[in-house]
Amino acid sequence: xxxxxxxxxxxxxxxxxxxxxxxxxxxxxxxxxxxxxxxxxxxxxxxxxxxxxxxxxxxxxxxxxxxxxxxxxxxxxxxxxxxxxxxxxxxxxxxxxxxxxxxxxxxxxxxxx
Amino acid sequence: xxxxxxxxxxxxxxxxxxxxxxxxxxxxxxxxxxxxxxxxxxxxxxxxxxxxxxxxxxxxxxxxxxxxxxxxxxxxxxxxxxxxxxxxxxxxxxxxxxxxxxxxxxxxxxx
Numbered sequence: 001x002x003x004x005x006x007x008x009x010x011x012x013x014x015x016x017x018x019x020x021x022x023x024x025x026x027x028x029x030x031x032x033x034x035x036x037x038x039x040x041x042x043x044x045x046x047x048x049x050x051x052x053x054x055x056x057x058x059x060x061x062x063x064x065x066x067x068x069x070x071x072x073x074x075x076x077x078x079x080x081x082x083x084x085x086x087x088x089x090x091x092x093x094x095x096x097x098x099x100x101x102x103x104x105x106x107x108x109x110x111x112x113x
Numbered sequence: 114x115x116x117x118x119x120x121x122x123x124x125x126x127x128x129x130x131x132x133x134x135x136x137x138x139x140x141x142x143x144x145x146x147x148x149x150x151x152x153x154x155x156x157x158x159x160x161x162x163x164x165x166x167x168x169x170x171x172x173x174x175x176x177x178x179x180x181x182x183x184x185x186x187x188x189x190x191x192x193x194x195x196x197x198x199x200x201x202x203x204x205x206x207x208x209x210x211x212x213x214x215x216x217x218x219x220x221x222x223x224x
Binding site for chain 1: 117119125132145149153156157158159162164202204210211212213214215216217
């Protein structure tokens with residue numbers, strides 16, 4: 001059984017640059033979630049998809065952030081004009097609609113210089 | 114909104130010691146409760162869960178009981194091992210799809 005995968009695992013960028021992360025959920029998982037985790041904190045919810053529809057967005061998801069899941073399979077999270085405060089681990093999770101448990105990927109660690 | 118208050122760490126124990134990590138929550142309705150574990154260099158893994166009052170979740174010797182009257186979901190293990198060293202997160206889900214996590218408790222077990 002293939003788990004949730006994320007790419008890249010690490011990203012270093014300069015302030016003001018755009019970055020894009022990819023998440024591939026467990027196959028047949030309709031729901032896909034994005035979270036952000038800063039050092040010493042628990043993950044914080046950003047947004048989630050049911051198939052290709054984005055159903056909920058946190059107020060943490062500023063206008064510089066956009067997430068897509070165009071075909072209801074993989075998802076991308078783009079951050080435009082990165083700021084140093086965007087440095088964090090970005091986590092993706094997936095779940096079956098009828099399931100109780102969200103399964104997490106290994107995360108993408110972003111460092112903005 | 115929902116929230117979780119988790120025992121602050123770090124916690125350092127000797128092998129075979131008893132472990133308790135306290136977790137209390139606020140949520141409306143009938144939330145589900147989870148413990149996730151994050152081993153060094155790895156992603157979050159589900160450790161155990163409980164979906165209704167008085168349910169006991171258990172896995173790998175860890176246990177937690179869903180106590181609605183005290184809004185608690187404390188994690189316990191009778192005899193910890195060095196391999197249990199990790200960060201433990203309590204989480205609640207209720208009223209929406211999002212998981213709300215505590216800040217995490219770092220556990221170090223010494224031989």
